[in-house]
Structures are given as C-alpha cells and as structure tokens.
Amino acid sequence: MSLTRADVEKVSLLARLALTPDELDALTVQLGEIIRYVQQLGELDTRDVQPLSHAMDLTNVFADDTLLPSLDREQALANAPKRDAECYRVPAMLGDESSR
Amino acid sequence: MSLIELTAAQLRDGLAAGRFSAQEITQSLLERIERVDRSVGAFLRMSPDAALAQAAASDQRRAAGRCLSPLDGIPVALKDVLCTAGEPTTCSSRMLANFVPPYDATVVRKLREAGLVLLGKTNLDEFAMGNSTENAALGTTRNPWDARRVPGGSSGGSAAAVAARMVPWAIGTDTGGSIRQPAAFCGTVGLKPTYGRVSRFGVVAFASSLDQVGPLARTAADAALLLEVIAGPDPQDATSAPVAVEPYSRTVAEPLESLTLGVVREQFGAGLDAEVGAAVERAIGTFQALGGTIREVTLPHSGYGVATYYLIASCEASSNLARYDGAHFGYRTDEAAMGRAVADQQRQQGADAADDDGDSGLLRMYRQTRAEAFGPEVKRRIMLGTYALSAGYYEAYYLKALQVRRLIRQDFDAVFGQVDLLIGPTTPTAAYCAGEKLDDPLAMYQGDLYTATANLAGIAGLSLPCGFTRSGLPIGVQLLAPAFHESRLLRAAHHYQQRTDWHTRTPELS
Structure with missing residues (x-):
C-alpha cells in the first residue's frame, strides 16, 4: 500500500490543513516512509488480541451533580481572534464567497 | 556554596x-x-x-x-x-x-x-x-x-x-x-x-x-x-x-530493599552507542554493589514500540489539535489577504478551479489558519494521524496499533512478575548535533526506542545521570517500575546517587 500525492491532498482536506505544492511533495515522501515503517506491525498476529486504548482500567468515573463556578462569557471570549459583542465571529459557512 | x-x-x-x-x-x-x-x-x-x-x-x-x-x-x-x-x-x-x-x-x-x-x-x-x-x-x-x-x-x-x-x-x-x-x-x-x-x-x-x-x-x-x-x-x-x-x-531515603533488576536483552542490541552501553553496564554494576540482583529478561514486542507509539500518538494528536480552528482562541489567518489570494488564484486558473469539496469561507479560514500557525512536525503528525484514522485505514493502522499496545503491556506485566525494576539505557545515543535529524523524521523517532513503551503501558519511568562520553556529554540510565511504584523507583535512584557523583557535575557556561 503506497501513498500518492492525491491521497495526501485528500487527507490535508480532512485535517483542515492547506498545504503548498512543496509541502505536498515532501509529505508524500515522508508520510510514505513512515507508513512503510509502521507496516511492520502487520508481522504480528493480533487476531485474538483485544485493543488497548487506555492504560488505566477506569470505567464510568462520575462527578457529583453539583454546580461549580465556570468561565463567564467575557473570560471565554477573551482569547477570541475575532468577536462581535457576545459572539465569536467566523466567516460565512454557506454560499458567501467573501470571508468577511 | x-x-x-x-x-x-x-x-x-x-x-x-x-x-x-x-x-x-x-x-x-x-x-x-x-x-x-x-x-x-x-x-x-x-x-x-x-x-x-x-x-x-x-x-x-x-x-x-x-x-x-x-x-x-x-x-x-x-x-x-x-x-x-x-x-x-x-x-x-x-x-x-x-x-x-x-x-x-x-x-x-x-x-x-x-x-x-x-x-x-x-x-x-x-x-x-x-x-x-x-x-x-x-x-x-x-x-x-x-x-x-x-x-x-x-x-x-x-x-x-x-x-x-x-x-x-x-x-x-x-x-x-x-x-x-x-x-x-x-x-x-x-x-x-x-x-x-x-x-x-x-x-x-x-x-x-x-x-x-x-x-x-x-x-x-x-x-x-x-x-x-x-x-x-x-x-x-x-x-x-x-x-x-x-x-x-x-x-x-529509606533503606534500599534487596531488589531484583531486570536487564532487557533487546535494549542492548543494534543501534545502542557503545559508550552509552558501557556507562549503563557500569550503572548496573553499581546497583549490584547496592545489593541488587540482576536478571536478564525479554520484552518480545519492544521492537514494535516506536511504530505503535507514533501511530497512537499521532491519531490522538490529530484529534486533539482539531480544536485549533482560528475561531475560539489562538492564531487566525488574515482573511482579507486570504480572500485576495483566492481571488487571484481563481483568476489565473479560471473560475471553475475553485475547490468543490465543501468549499466555504469558513473552511478556507480553518485550513489557512492551521497552515500558517503549525510547524512542519506538527503538520506531519496531524497528517499521519488523520490518515491512520480515515475510512479504510482505521483497522489496518490505529486498531492494529492498539492491539500491539496490549501485547507491549502484557510483556511488562509478565516481566514485573519476575523483577522489581527494569534497568537499561534511556536513549540510544548521547545528545546529537542540532540539525542532524531535522529532515529525517524516522531517524528522529528512533530516539524514543527505549522510552515510548512505558507510556504505552502506562508505567512509571525515570532517567538519571550515569556517566559522560569521552567528549563530555551526559549519559542517562533508565529505571522502569510497575504502575504506582514511584516510591521504589525514586528510592533506587536515590541510593545510586549516594554512591555516585555524576549528578553533581556542572556544565561550564559563561
């Protein structure tokens, strides 16, 4: 299984990254090498092995159902790159070509 | 003083x-x-x-x-x-x-x-x-x-x-x-x-x-x-x-119990610098002098640790770093400049050239913001993680890595039935030169060969100074302990430091 430039371009869309043509070229090579390297895991027979997603055996950690202080609106908005009164300001999601 | x-x-x-x-x-x-x-x-x-x-x-x-x-x-x-x-x-x-x-x-x-x-x-x-x-x-x-x-x-x-x-x-x-x-x-x-x-x-x-x-x-x-x-x-x-x-x-500072220390055979194989290996061997000798018993053990899947680690870590990173969207906090691209660039491109390529995959001002802002604000290694890992989690590859890469993670964990569980601590090199080499591995991600990743498996298994680990190379660079020895045995780990390291003075040396700086 080898990685093509078109694969990398598609992944860059999924990853929400705009890549330059040079970056696409470089990543096609580098990711290809990394993918070939990690394919060594295929040597292992893991048919009956349960995946381990987490090192701890904790399940269902519950918190008390009590009200605690949380960030107020000003604090939450304080780091917003762009805001409009009480809202985060973002470019149009549909239709509008201008990004405002 | x-x-x-x-x-x-x-x-x-x-x-x-x-x-x-x-x-x-x-x-x-x-x-x-x-x-x-x-x-x-x-x-x-x-x-x-x-x-x-x-x-x-x-x-x-x-x-x-x-x-x-x-x-x-x-x-x-x-x-x-x-x-x-x-x-x-x-x-x-x-x-x-x-x-x-x-x-x-x-x-x-x-x-x-x-x-x-x-x-x-x-x-x-x-x-x-x-x-x-x-x-x-x-x-x-x-x-x-x-x-x-x-x-x-x-x-x-x-x-x-x-x-x-x-x-x-x-x-x-x-x-x-x-x-x-x-x-x-x-x-x-x-x-x-x-x-x-x-x-x-x-x-x-x-x-x-x-x-x-x-x-x-x-x-x-x-x-x-x-x-x-x-x-x-x-x-x-x-x-x-x-x-x-x-x-x-x-x-x-309590007296050191008589410990059995496991030496992992796989960690002294190819890739280990000779000077680092020799210093770690001497450290093992010091632990014997402190009353430790040495037993050779094996972690059969440790050679797969780096591949397993980079898959899992990159998958989790691609998900965690999705929060950097230019909207809530952090950097955001200059949208006016971005809009002009897009318009220029469309003029050059004709109006039809616009990306049709859900193209919108918002999506372009996300992609451009992240392109400008993340460095090459972060982009590489986000890309690797996104790829390994994407449809058609999830089972082959992410799920497979999680299964190997369990095998690595089982290796540790088995050895810690036989020994109290594991001892070995922290790194394959001493510090390398700036720029040496920057363009070779895979070579850089091999530096985590002896350390990453502890994170996969969730156990405790510690590095402490155990010598210097002839050119004066510090060398570290790694001790690993079962989960929640930091106390044993620290005590062993403390008693080693009572017998050695590597940690007291100071670099000459002006």
Whole structure:
C-alpha cells in the first residue's frame, strides 16, 4: 500500500490543513516512509488480541451533580481572534464567497 | 556554596534555618539566568518582577510563621505547555503565541498553594512533539554541555534550565520520553510518573492516553519532593487515578530493599552507542554493589514500540489539535489577504478551479489558519494521524496499533512478575548535533526506542545521570517500575546517587 500525492491532498482536506505544492511533495515522501515503517506491525498476529486504548482500567468515573463556578462569557471570549459583542465571529459557512 | 548550586532539599533546609531568604534565592537564579540563558535559551518567558514579588510574599509568610509548606519560597520553572492563569502559555507554537489561559493547570495551582515561586516558562518542541526542542517555533534551546548539540525534547527547556543551574527543578511532560530523554541529554534526573498519577487538567493536550506530567531535578530526592506536591487524584481530570499519594520525600531515603533488576536483552542490541552501553553496564554494576540482583529478561514486542507509539500518538494528536480552528482562541489567518489570494488564484486558473469539496469561507479560514500557525512536525503528525484514522485505514493502522499496545503491556506485566525494576539505557545515543535529524523524521523517532513503551503501558519511568562520553556529554540510565511504584523507583535512584557523583557535575557556561 503506497501513498500518492492525491491521497495526501485528500487527507490535508480532512485535517483542515492547506498545504503548498512543496509541502505536498515532501509529505508524500515522508508520510510514505513512515507508513512503510509502521507496516511492520502487520508481522504480528493480533487476531485474538483485544485493543488497548487506555492504560488505566477506569470505567464510568462520575462527578457529583453539583454546580461549580465556570468561565463567564467575557473570560471565554477573551482569547477570541475575532468577536462581535457576545459572539465569536467566523466567516460565512454557506454560499458567501467573501470571508468577511 | 553559591545558592544556585543548592538542591531544592538544601534550599528548604536553609530557608527553615534562616540562612538565606526566598528573595535571595530568586535573585541569585535571576542573575544566573541573565548571565547564561543567552547561550542556552532554556526560557521562553521570564517575569522577574512577578517572581521577586512571590519570593517577597513567601519571606513575609515565613517571618509570620505561616509557611504554606516546607517548600515555600523555592523557585520552579514550568514547561510552557502548562496553563498559567493570566500569563501566556504558548506551547512554543505560533498558534498560541498570544494565548492567555483563563485558569491554572491543577499542577500549577498545587505549586502555588505550596508557596513555590514560579520563575518562568521553558521552551519545548511545538506542542511537545519532538525529542530535540528543534521543532520549537518561539525559541532555540541548546544543550548546556555543548552549544552545538540539542538538549533533547520535548521538555528540552526544563532539562537545560535545571542542568545549567538556572533553577533547582522544573516541571515537564512526557508522552513518549519527553521528560526522560532530555534529562538524559542534559544530565539531570527526570521522572515520568504512572499514567494518572498527576492531573492533566490545564496541560495542553498532545496524546491524551499517553501524556503525563512529572519533575526534572538534579537529585532523585528532589524529584520525590516535587512529585509529592503535584501528584494525586483531581476531580477536574477523570483519568487521574484514585490512588493515595505516598510520602515520596520520606520513602525515598529509606533503606534500599534487596531488589531484583531486570536487564532487557533487546535494549542492548543494534543501534545502542557503545559508550552509552558501557556507562549503563557500569550503572548496573553499581546497583549490584547496592545489593541488587540482576536478571536478564525479554520484552518480545519492544521492537514494535516506536511504530505503535507514533501511530497512537499521532491519531490522538490529530484529534486533539482539531480544536485549533482560528475561531475560539489562538492564531487566525488574515482573511482579507486570504480572500485576495483566492481571488487571484481563481483568476489565473479560471473560475471553475475553485475547490468543490465543501468549499466555504469558513473552511478556507480553518485550513489557512492551521497552515500558517503549525510547524512542519506538527503538520506531519496531524497528517499521519488523520490518515491512520480515515475510512479504510482505521483497522489496518490505529486498531492494529492498539492491539500491539496490549501485547507491549502484557510483556511488562509478565516481566514485573519476575523483577522489581527494569534497568537499561534511556536513549540510544548521547545528545546529537542540532540539525542532524531535522529532515529525517524516522531517524528522529528512533530516539524514543527505549522510552515510548512505558507510556504505552502506562508505567512509571525515570532517567538519571550515569556517566559522560569521552567528549563530555551526559549519559542517562533508565529505571522502569510497575504502575504506582514511584516510591521504589525514586528510592533506587536515590541510593545510586549516594554512591555516585555524576549528578553533581556542572556544565561550564559563561
């Protein structure tokens, strides 16, 4: 299984990254090498092995159902790159070509 | 003896005896930083006035007999991945260059509550991704033992600051070796606690099932003191372990039990530098002299550790870093400029050339923001993780890696039925030259060969100085312990340091 430039371009869309043509070229090579390297895991027979997603055996950690202080609106908005009164300001999601 | 040469335990005793004040300590360290950090570059940000104010407040508390803890007034440095309320927290990324967290990480809160003086924030590989601190976007850190070489990473700034006597101890984070590896490269002690031992609340996430916070210090005794402050369950972190904190600072000096130490055969094979191997062999001899029994053991799947680690860590990173959207906090591209660029492109290529995959102003803003603000290694890992999680590849890569993770964990479970600790090299080589591996990610990743498996299994690990190469670079020996056996780990390291003086050497800096 080898990685093509078109694969990398598609992944860059999924990853929400705009890549330059040079970056696409470089990543096609580098990711290809990394993918070939990690394919060594295929040597292992893991048919009956349960995946381990987490090192701890904790399940269902519950918190008390009590009200605690949380960030107020000003604090939450304080780091917003762009805001409009009480809202985060973002470019149009549909239709509008201008990004405002 | 100059105050900068004292360990935290010695500073604690001196403060208690009234031999010096917290302000004198902080002043000495600030002068040291002023003199040597130009050549080391350990700190991203200092706030001398704020540090001196904290020290003055500590002196007042002590005079009034109201110390917050025995460590009240001792300075500490923080890797710039821990949130500090009202002070920038950047992860050495352009993405967070202007980010000011609204709250403290739990670890930071605990340090403040114990009265420690927060001296400054240290440099790291961007978002803690790397093992050389060369991926840092906001600063350059050099190895205090040789300015041509890297300090290791990702907690390179914290390790370099401790080694260069700019601070007695510091906080780092370890996802695949990021505390232990720079500790080895800089000649300090570095402890990665058991997963869940220390709260991750307020620690900017890289790979949530692997990240763990821990101390870097010159001695194991100091690491024990600092761990005791920061460890413990936290209601704000559901993955923090409901396991009581041991009095590490007391148990560290207790007599050493007769330990059986496992030497992992696979760790002394190809790829291990001869000088590093010889120094680690001598350290094994010292542990035998301390009453330890050595037994050869095997971790059959350890050779798959790096591949497993990079898949899992990158998958988790691609998900965690999805939060950087240019909308809520952090960097955002200049949309007016972006709009002009898109219009230019469309004019050149014709109107039909516009990307038709859900193209919108919002999507373009996301992609351009992230393109401009993430560095090459972060992009590489986001891409690898996104690929490995995408439809058609999930089973082959991510799921497969999780299965191998269990095999690696079972290897450790089996060996810890036979031995109390594992001992081996922390890194395959001593510190390498800056630039040497920057264009070869796979070569860089091999640096995590001996460390990453502990994160996958969630166990505790520690690196401590065990010698120097002929060219004068520090060498680290790694001890690994079963989950929640930090006490045993620290005690073994402490007794080793009672017999050796590697940790007392200071790099020559002008």
